Amino acid sequence: MKRTNQFVVRPRSEQDRELLHELLDASASLWNELTYERRQQYFNGESIWDTADYRKQYVGVLGSATAQQLIRKNKSAWNSFFSSKEKSEECSPPGYWGNEDDGRTLRTYVRNDQYTLEMGDRSRLEIPVGKELKEKYGLGHTERLRLEVAGDPKWDGKQGRLELYYDESSGQFRAFQPVTVVHSRLDSPLADETAALDIGANNIVACTTTTGKQYLYKGRDLFERFRETTREIARLQSKLREGRHSSNRIRHLYRRRTRRRDHAMDALARDLIERLYDEGVSTVYVGELTDVLETHWSVRTNAKTHNFWAFRTFIDRLACTAEEYGITVELRPEAWTSQTCPNCGSTTDTTRHQDTLICQCGFEGHADLSASETFLRRHETDVPRPMARPVRFEWGDHDWSEISHSRERPKEARTNRSIHGEEKVARVVVRHEPRPPT
Numbered sequence: 335m336k337r338t339n340q341f342v343v344r345p346r347s348e349q350d351r352e353l354l355h356e357l358l359d360a361s362a363s364l365w366n367e368l369t370y371e372r373r374q375q376y377f378n379g380e381s382i383w384d385t386a387d388y389r390k391q392y393v394g395v396l397g398s399a400t401a402q403q404l405i406r407k408n409k410s411a412w413n414s415f416f417s418s419k420e421k422s423e424e425c426s427p428p429g430y431w432g433n434e435d436d437g438r439t440l441r442t443y444v445r446n447d448q449y450t451l452e453m454g455d456r457s458r459l460e461i462p463v464g465k466e467l468k469e470k471y472g473l474g475h476t477e478r479l480r481l482e483v484a485g486d487p488k489w490d491g492k493q494g495r496l497e498l499y500y501d502e503s504s505g506q507f508r509a510f511q512p513v514t515v516v517h518s519r520l521d522s523p524l525a526d527e528t529a530a531l532d533i534g535a536n537n538i539v540a541c542t543t544t545t546g547k548q549y550l551y552k553g554r555d556l557f558e559r560f561r562e563t564t565r566e567i568a569r570l571q572s573k574l575r576e577g578r579h580s581s582n583r584i585r586h587l588y589r590r591r592t593r594r595r596d597h598a599m600d601a602l603a604r605d606l607i608e609r610l611y612d613e614g615v616s617t618v619y620v621g622e623l624t625d626v627l628e629t630h631w632s633v634r635t636n637a638k639t640h641n642f643w644a645f646r647t648f649i650d651r652l653a654c655t656a657e658e659y660g661i662t663v664e665l666r667p668e669a670w671t672s673q674t675c676p677n678c679g680s681t682t683d684t685t686r687h688q689d690t691l692i693c694q695c696g697f698e699g700h701a702d703l704s705a706s707e708t709f710l711r712r713h714e715t716d717v718p719r720p721m722a723r724p725v726r727f728e729w730g731d732h733d734w735s736e737i738s739h740s741r742e743r744p745k746e747a748r749t750n751r752s753i754h755g756e757e758k759v760a761r762v763v764v765r766h767e768p769r770p771p772t
Contacts, residue, residue: 335657335658338510338513339488340485340511341483341486342483342507342508342509343459343484343507344484346481350479353467353479354507357396357442358499359440360392362432363434364405365404365407365430366432366433367388368388371385371386372408372427388401392464394465395463397464399444400444400464404443408428411428412428415428432585436582437585439499440499441500443496443498444462444496444498448461449496451483451493451511453486457483457484458480458481461478461481462479463478481507490513493513494513496510502586502589503589503590525614525615527544527545527615528543529541529542529544529610529615529617530618530619530707531618532621532709534553535553535557536557536689536702537550537551537702538552538556538602540706541706542709542717544710544714546720546722547720547722548706550727551602551729552737553729555729556729560594567584567587567591570583570587598729601734605734607659611659611661617664618661619666620663620666621667649663649665666709668709674708675697676704676707677695677696678693678697683695686701703724
């Protein structure tokens with residue numbers, strides 16, 4: 335089982351900061367040169383694997399092992415591109431890490447046997463640098479760059495390739511350390527309970543379990559904040575001079591928007607899985623989104639589902655978290671669950687208005703929670719009606735907390751009517767070939 339530790343890296347002096355900055359900048363330069371050559375070969379119909387020997391060009395700054403890792407990472411990115419292209423034409427080849435004029439994305443990769451990480455009272459990270467940098471900054475021939483580390487890594491195991499990058503928004507250097515963990519966190523046998531999830535964007539997750547519990551995670555506020563940042567990005571882009579495609583401020587907003595969304599999704603997956611684990615759930619059914627691209631398209635919903643909401647990424651995150659607790663995540667068909675009455679089973683006598691599903695049989699309830707209940711009944715024969723009012727959660731920048739009217743009945747707690755209907759949409763991909771980096 336693979337997991338990732340994250341921590342902050344702090345240079346011990348201004349000279350160390352300059353050295354580390356130069357090391358990451360050189361890494362970005364290597365990536366850009368190699369990417370540019372391969373993109374030109376790709377668009378000219380040539381083999382992308384016959385390239386210059388960039389390892390020799392950068393070994394003096396980066397060191398042989400680090401230069402090799404960047405070349406391997408670039409090759410892996412191109413292999414992933416070709417694999418994706420076999421399944422869908424809507425994908426673009428690997429891009430650049432910024433450029434010299436607008437600023438490069440400062441990032442590098444260090445082979446697992448080339449760095450030393452020690453945690454404790456004096457946590458530290460040591461990484462190799464090339465001979466030229468050692469001479470420039472007065473390091474000994476065998477000396478490595480020593481950096482302070484702040485954080486509390488959660489995972490112990492066999493360490494993998496270290497990713498080190500500079501976060502402009504916080505002004506900090508950060509590191510990701512993949513580790514291979516032998517055992518999961520499952521410390522007691524699970525009961526044979528099941529849960530079903532209805533995934534959306536207005537309400538990110540609606541969950542029903544065979545224990546009679548229901549959970550609802552609201553996503554409207556998250557999406558509105560996402561849209562605010564998107565509008566600001568568009569405003570700044572409109573003010574760029576001709577020939578410019580981005581700026582430091584725009585890249586900062588893109589990164590902040592992505593981190594804020596991903597943080598909320600990570601926290602949601604963990605909060606939900608921990609609750610299901612406490613309920614004794616061993617299997618989670620998730621609806622597989624099919625046949626929705628042609629039937630639910632609009633400009634707004636396209637922005638919501640494919641910019642803000644990445645279904646596959648969230649499912650991977652959910653499955654990864656569930657693995658820690660011994661819970662299995664299975665994709666199952668969910669067609670018509672949003673139009674099916676959980677009381678009488680009709681799909682023709684129901685009407686959906688925003689978050690409310692109404693049936694002529696007299697049923698009225700939350701549409702997404704009803705869909706998750708119907709979805710669960712489709713795959714489980716012995717499902718009781720929910721025994722308690724659903725628990726609703728909203729995002730508070732740091733965690734998901736139960737909202738004040740969480741346990742009110744659907745008729746008592748009406749949702750925000752500013753966003754209409756269930757929004758599942760098509761993807762629009764526009765590819766712009768950027769100018770070559772300098």
